[in-house]
Amino acid sequence: MQRIHNAIQLTGLSRDNLADLYAYPTDPQVPWVRANFVASIDGSATSGDLSEGLGTPADKTVFTILRELADVIVVGAGTARAENYGGARTDPQLRRALYDRGIGGHRDGASPPIAVVTSSAALDPGARLFTETAVPPLIITTSTAPADRKQQLADAGARVVEAGGVAITPQGLLSALADLGLQRVLCEGGPHLFGELLAADAVDELCLTTAPVLVGGTARRISLSAHEFRMPMVRRHILLDDDGTMLTRWTRR
Structure with a gap:
């Protein structure tokens, strides 16, 4: 692997190289929470109101390997x-190979489910989340969410899990995932969910792509929380692509 100023050039890295760089801990006994975000140089988490607007080929490559490694992909309803x-x-073949190496993946090669966090269960049962998936999505919701909504989502093929009374705390979310044996957690947003996890000291690492663009406007940052906090992080690696994309991995100190 070619190194440039303590960074690794992405060009030439194999899929196995990337899996090694982003490997989860072997046999985690509690959920290991990894967040993956993209931002512009000036800190915007979206372009045109979508994170996809900031995507680059390098970001897509890492996005894909992170999903291959994960047990579950967690997102907020918004x-x-x-x-x-x-x-x-x-x-499936890669997922089985990663599982055999003990760094992620799945024993049978199955895809990770999408777990949507929603206290109200206000989701459209006709959305792609339910109609375009090989694995039933998880709906992480509350006991006070309307029963008819929860039934509609279950009828659409989802597995509905109650993880709180009125609200879903980070601890409640992770406990529900652990009860399902989903320890390698990949959080893909949004900023409120990520901020809540950070404020609860529940995030183990952040994978951040910096897209080589300036956006301006009033777009949000990657994390939003009710109160400011400071969490020291350690840089594990930097990957650089020829188009200027920079991909970093940070873990808690």
Whole structure:
């Protein structure tokens, strides 16, 4: 691997190289929470109101390997609606190989489910989340969410999990995932969910892509929370692509 100023040039890295760089801990006993975001140089989390607007080929490459490694992909309901989420499309052979190496993947090669966090269960049962997936989505909701909504989502093929009374705390979310044996967690947004996880000290690492663009406008940052906090992080690696995309991995100190 060619290194440039303590960074790794993405060009030439194999899929196995990337899997090694982003490997989850072996046999985690509690959920290991990884967040993956993209931002512009000036800190915008979206362009045209979508994170997809900031995507680059390098970001897509890492986005894909992170999904291949994960047990579950967690998103907030707003992100699922705005980004028109469907089920994850992964490579069964690669998922089995990653599982055999003990760094992620799945024993049978199955794709990771999309887990949507929604206290109200206010989702469209006709959305791609339910109609374009090989694995039933998880709806992480509350006991006080309307029963008819929860039944509609279950009828659409989802697995509905109650993880709180009126609200879903980060601890409640992770406990529900752990009860399902989903320990390698990949959070793809949005900023409110990520901010809540950060404020609860529940995030183990952040994978951040910096897209080589300036956006301006009033777009949000990647995290939003009610109160400011400071969480020291350690840089694990930097990947550089020829188009200027920079991909970093940070873990808690």
